[in-house]
Amino acid sequence: MNKFKKISVFFIISSILLIITGCSSKTNNPKKSINVTTSLNFYGEVAKDVLGNHGSVTSIINSPNVDPHDFEPKSSDAKDVSKTNIMVYNGLGYDSWAENLTSNNKNIKNINVGKLMNKSSSDNPHIWYNIDTMKKLAYKLAKQFGQLQPQNKKAFEQNAKNYVKKLQPVEHKIDNIKKSKINKPVAVSEPVFDYSLDKLGYSVADKSFEEAIEKGNDPAPADIRQLQNDIKNHKLAFFVVNKQVNSKIVTNLTNLAKNNHLRIVYVTETKPENMKNYIKWMDSQYDEVLKIQRNNRLK
Template structure:
């Protein structure tokens, strides 16, 4: 699932800005109901929980098969965004199209999740794999909603806290992983899962390899050989593979890992349809790691 392709985006952006300008007078009208738009559905999930019945939330990308990097918004997306109060997007170059949708409308409050977490362009954009990101977003949404509806401030704050409390099972799983982790590093096909690995306390063995795959480049032969040797010599705790990416190099390495009994953790960059919530999505992936560690300790 790769990566920044903006060939036709600039042309399309002109029409979007025109639409936003035409609808700008409508966005100046006060709204009793809060209207939120998010670029990604898992951010929309947080917004819905915090907002409750005090408004509506629309997520532009709901399909797990859509690549957020390459997504080009429709004119209908622009129209919907023109009516919104708050726009939530990932930032860090991941969904630049979302930020552009609001560039001509000063009445829309933008929440750049990457900036909220103190990250800068060039940093790993997959910040939702740090559960602290979702908590920070929940609290910030409560703050922003309270500005629009001061009379419901306590409700928003309570909703945010309840959402954060719902993530406690993930935090508990992370603690269990940290307790039983091995001292071996892990290899990854690309840096999708890195923030979670950092939470677990694991070091990443193939930084150059993952960076090349992330940028749609072929890894250097020496980096491939090093990863192959690490697999054959059983120097890795496990190999993390983004199963949404079709890469012959990664497929061959995953097969080599199977042949050498190196466990594979399969992750996804976007929330699968079969996972109803962010909590289920994360927990299903984290449980893979925990089960690998438990099986290792029994040997």
């Protein structure tokens, strides 16, 4: 996916918002249902679990075929956001359009997940691959919901704890992978899975290569040669490939990896349609790493 493109419809969105914000003024009435909007569906999952039956959650991007970087909100999206109490978006330049949707409405509380994780604009935006992000977001949402509905504060706090508890099997799998990790670095096609790799204890061998692909640039010939040599000389534990990106360079390297019996972990930037939820999505990708490590021990 091409990264960090400026959204050409900013002024259109602003015009829509100027029209609709005049009729969207609201107060924090504790009797009112809480309305939450999230830019991405996996953040919506957290919000739904924490909110329970005390409101509604709308996720603007629900399809894995939509590139969040290049997404152009419709007028209906702006109208939905105008009715919301809390807007959750990734930040870090990943979904700038979501922040723009709320820029003219002071009644909406924004949760910038990147800032919540103390990240800056130059950091890797794929922060949902750090499971701590989801835990921290759950507790942040519970706090915000409790301010809107003080009478349900304890319920929101318990819901957040219950959601975090559901993440524990994934955390245990991460710990098991780290304990038996292969003592080699990994190569990646782009930095989608990097936060997970850090949790698993793996280092990335091709930083310059992945950054070039991430930004839509051609990697330097020297970086390509180095990666080719690492694959041929069996210096890597495995190769992580974002299968949602169509790149001739990456395809050629993937074929080279297969020909040299280097195992590949396929990941996606957005939650696949066949995955029930965020937890199943993460779990399936960690399972691929576990399989590689088990096969390595059997050699």
